[in-house]
Amino acid sequence: MTAAEQPRRRGRPTTPLLSQEKITRAAVELIGVRGYEALTMAALARRLGVAPSALYNHVTSKRQLLLWLQDHVNREIDCSGFGARPWDAALEAWAHSYREAYARHSLLVPVIAVTPIAGSPHTVAMYEKVAAGLRDGGWPDDQIMDVVVAVESFVLGSALDAAAPDDIFDVPGGQAPVLAEVVGARVGRDAARAAFDLGLATVLAGLRDRWRAFQG
Template sequence: MARPRRPLLSRARIVAAALALVDADGLEALSTRRLAADLGVSGPSLYNHVATKDELLDAVVDAVLGEVDLSMFPGPSWRASLEAWARSYRAALAAHPNVVPAIGQPRGGRPNALRLADAVFGGLVDAGWPRREATRVGALLRYFITGSALGTFAGGFPDDAAVYAGAYPRLDQAHLLAGRQREIDAAAFETGLTALLDGLELRFAAVRARPV
């Protein structure tokens, strides 16, 4: 029997093509018509694998979350585990910046999102964090990581020195920020992560000192 000219359509192939489309052209470019064209198939054939556009978007988001390393949980140090996980999470979002707005609008039923939550929550509880506190810590880190990936601080400053002359005297070096965008964003993330973890160390000590 002769082989088909095109690879057989599968959910995994559809999701991979959808992610590539979003990476290249943004969330607004994602449509079943465009995706079918990219895959070289008819639109209705997609619905045998993905019922709706919302389901497709959920699958794309979940594919990105599946790139986050969770191997540090469980670990001997909750702080070291959170630190490594946060960096891996940020790296996954940095690789797919166009997907980040959809990650910031969580929906239930994303398997990798649930695995991520289970790993972080479980790692904290196993380390001695009360369940309520562990939930709050997980939410806090998620807000910080996804928020840091939504935009760039340095990108908000034009590289024209004349913009700041006179009107904004304390921003006389701000025109240099745009050229150091990656460096500034990475350093800001590390500064924030360290500050959060330092604060959580103090909170953990206080929680452990509470009478049972």
């Protein structure tokens, strides 16, 4: 009797049909195809090919699923510079990596940006490393989260801009001649990247000035 002809053993399969990683990846795929509004537990169960009850055996609520999604995306962000490089170099590298991660998952930006981090262990660890790096770099405690949120606000907006259509500023001829000319001057370069680089350099310059004031 071949392996294919042998009777199937009763009991649970040796390899679980569902796991946190498999569920999270399916959720990311579902959002990528149909948008965040389409992410329901029922739709996710259908995508995974299981009954909703089987899904709820692994993830108890959509809230928990959001925490998994938060950790999933934030694992792509490199924060290794904090504690190893000067605070501004580490912050710059973190911002670049942060933007790249969320540019790949731009549909999740409005959701994850307002999702509390408690319950997302990797995300908590990331912020701990960033906060410790800024403190070691000489930032006062009452300024550290202002720095983090200021950079995040810019980065997440830039991640959305990276997903915007190329013709977002195009208008019918004659309506806005100056706008048409300055938009046309950007042709041939990665406009979203250029805007990000300019904005980040400006943010960092301002933060360095503020940091120097604290050191005096």
